[in-house]
Amino acid sequence: MSETWLVIVGLAGLTFLIRFCGWALGQRLPQTGFWARFLSALPGCLIVALVALFTVKGESAELIAGGIAVIVALLTRSLPATMAIGIVAIWALRTYA
Structure with a gap:
């Protein structure tokens, strides 16, 4: 796999991780x-x-x-x-x- 594909896959994984962490944190915020x-x-x-x-x-x-x-x-x-x-x-x- 070339370096370009490694960067693309790595950035996609980090993007997913950031979104997942935001969602998980949002579930713990107070609603009232x-x-x-x-x-x-x-x-x-x-x-x-x-x-x-x-x-x-x-x-x-x-x-x-x-x-x-x-x-x-x-x-x-x-x-x-x-x-x-x-x-x-x-x-x-x-x-x-």
């Missing part, structure tokens, strides 16, 4: 209580932190796109819509402004 609420809020907090960082460190295009995303979030209360509109807004402002 404080820690369950904490862990369910974590992805939203991380997204807000990243957006805030790019908005504060960015230029006017990032500030405008952030404002547009906030307005969409307040009007729709939809995370996918907010992300999609925010991505399109920053792309359009960086490309055409």
Whole structure:
């Protein structure tokens, strides 16, 4: 077997192992209580932190796109819509402004 195939098989095995460990750990997480609420809020907090960082460190295009995303979030209360509109807004402002 060539080195290429060894690398492919090794990476496939590691990918499976990582996914299996994530699944096994997920089965042990609490389903109710404080820690369950904490862990369910974590992805939203991380997204807000990243957006805030790019908005504060960015230029006017990032500030405008952030404002547009906030307005969409307040009007729709939809995370996918907010992300999609925010991505399109920053792309359009960086490309055409």
